[in-house]
Amino acid sequence: MTHLYRSVFIFFLCLANMASLPLAAQTVDHPLRPPQTGSPQATLQSFVNAMDEVYVIATGDGARGSDTVLPLRRAAATIDMSAFPAEIRRSQSIEMALMLDEVLDRIGLPDLSTVPSAASELPEKWRIPNTPITISLIDEGPRSGEYLFTSQTAQNIREYYESVRDLPYSNATTPGLYTAYLTTPGPGIALRWSERLPEWSKRTAFDQTYWQWTALFVIALLIVLQFVPILRVSRSVAGAETENQERARRRRQFMTLLGALVLTIAAAWFVDEIVNLTGDTQITVAYALALLRFVLLGWIVIVAGNLCVDLVSWVRGLEQNSAGVLLLTVVSWIVVGLFLFALIVAAAQRFGFPAYSVVTGLGVGGIAIGLGAQALVRDILSGVFFLMDDAFRKGEYVKVGDAMGNVEKISIRSMQLRHHLGAVHTIPYGQIAQVTNFSRDWVIVQLSFTVPYETDPKLIKGKFKEIGEDMMADPAFAESFIEPFKSQGVFDFDDVGMVVRGKFMTKPGEQFTIRAELQARVKAAFDEAGINFARKEVRVAMPDVESATGQSNSEQRAAVAAASASEPSKS
Known part of the structure; x- marks a missing residue:
């Protein structure tokens, strides 16, 4: 296993070195200069100038790929990328600009004097002759008032590129930029350096080079393997035997999830900036890593809520499953739920779904759940108020309706009473009308x-x-x-x-x-x-009997017995 990690480390180190060769940097004047987009002519001219600057830098003997990033972004800024989800917008914009440049290099540019400019009456949109490529005025949003290549052009540019990729280049063009971008690691383009790469490194399968597929496989393997410690520590938390052991294992779970999140973010950066995937493969990998990132963030938020409950209960000296801990748990659920809601909305926006549609969907789902689980909601809310009122605690002797016993367990939805004869009564909070507590104060x-x-x-x-x-x-x-x-x-x-x-x-x-x-x-x-306890007595009064009557003792005893028998029996 040590040799495997060492080999992986050396492999990624080589890729990183390839992506940032220690060559002399090109001087870039006005690096923050935005493109001129006040008219269709200005937009087209800005795009052409930016791509020409990329070509000049990329063909230099001492160039490195990162030197072309600024002009590439300037060229990409002339394209309306608002139709692309935020998660892939930045990485796809440069690829769209390069494919657009390839298309224009093959079909040829129109005479710039024929393109509408600020000196003439500006149309709402202008289309390059004999093509569907359109430059249009943006009506709303942060770039309102600018002329940009339309979002429809950006969405269809790959189709346009596939249609003309086999055509020869026209005169005064910037050939080979997109091919160099596809086959070299790291951001930007170093054309001369790319030409010196061995032919095997340029071989592709499904529009990606073999070394890119190898790097992607290694990254995917690491991402999958990171779930082994996550699942192991999660099972250990569930199997903890003591409260302190559970808290310690939950802290370990939090740190493991945090490490997995860092690894996922690093993997996304490495794939985007070093491996430099393109096309549908890049989009799929970006979405997969982003989804994993949001899942890990949600998991971390849930575990962090439990850690906060552990911390507060440890500081306050509260027992596990006590009313105070359960009340803290309910509060943490509410806070965690709000965080998860915000996280879902943020994730939806990153994936291109409008926030209002997500909120509406969650609202409708919440109403449906609420209608279908009214009893559960009533039990939980009633339990919250009982816990806030401190009506009972674990171990106390209480009476709830006809049930009496010691409070053995307090959960979010119900309580359990242990009768002194051993029976256990489970009572949902929503069914409790009155609680009589026999264990308070005195x-x-x-x-x-x-x-x-x-x-x-x-x-x-x-x-x-x-x-x-x-x-x-x-x-x-x-x-x-x-x-x-x-x-x-x-x-x-x-x-x-x-x-x-x-x-x-x-x-x-x-x-x-x-x-x-x-x-x-x-x-x-x-x-x-000499104090006796009072008890019921039967006294029989017999008439005086003269001895002259001639009654024998046995007859007198029989008379007494008959009198005693006449008294009603006690039952």
Whole structure:
């Protein structure tokens, strides 16, 4: 694998050196001078002058390709390229100018004195005699008021070139520029240097040289291979076992995607500036790399949103799947969605689709999705407001409708309650009308005991106080209390005794353990003090029976048993 990378590196280094030979640069006067486009004559003359300048520079012994870039762009500036998508407009404009030059070199230029100029009445458009090549006035846009070769001419120039490519050159022309541009690497044209290249380097297949196809294959291989680490690290994020491990792997995923984006941008530059593909092959490769670039950008935006959630939750000390983290997730989804929307609009414009059509299409699609997923949207929006209100948190004991249990899971659309018997209730947020939370701040528990009427309430109050003080002093329970156990006095009288009540305040979740302990200690204290718990009793009053009646003991016991049997049974 090391030898492969080394060979690829040497191959690209050679191409880069070929594209920028260290030869003397040509002096270019007024490099920012725009072409004169105030009339059809001025436009045609500017184009011819620019191509003549390219030919003079390209045929020089010390010329290098980059020296011809400025006059080539000046010639291309006389062509209306507005019909071409922005992604390929710049690279295609030079190729259009060279093919237009090839066509004019073969059919011959008209007498410039016959071309409408600023000194005469200017028409809306003018066509080169006996050709469909037209120069027209631009009515709108940033180049309004200029005469340019029409966009229709630019779109059809390849067809025109194919029709005349086998014709001989006319006199006073600039021959061989387009052929040199096709077969040499790097921007611009170095005609003398191109002529010295070996014949094998000029052989073509589908309008590209063999070395260009080789370079394109190597680049495509690198682009495909970059997805191996991307997919590997993405799977590792999904398989993370701990929260910290997931965050670390997500950071690695972000850096891997960022590296892939840099490689894709570098590949696009290398193909355009060094390999110098042309024609339909260049358009296809440019679109493919641009699409990949936007996909990687969208992926990076999504991962960056997750990283922001990780960072904020780590700084704030929030637990994974907590309400705060989920609320941050929803906010990040909204922000990421806006970024992705802007990215889609930008990509559409780069590919030649009007922004308004993209926005309209997305709007119609959003309405369709919204109508088809009303329940889902309602659940998500309801969940956002529940999370903002902090109505419940993971681990809390709540009641939602008829369901009760501990909050086991909080998602974007629903919550899960674990009943104490093990059942799990999944409740969509949109169906929640009321939430009762039993786990917030504090809990007051009241305990009632029924004792006989003759029991002294003051004695019971003293016992409750002793029990409360003992439990507050017990390390196993002291931290759970907010207020100690104390007596509330006699609460009620019923048919078997008087009801005394005590209460205590504790932290949520601790009340069940403390209540069980308190009941055991109250029982022990009552037993020690000789206080009985009241219970229902049945008393049977028997009439006095004189021994003279002659009833035996067995008869008396039978009478008692009969009286007891007459009492209604308890169920």
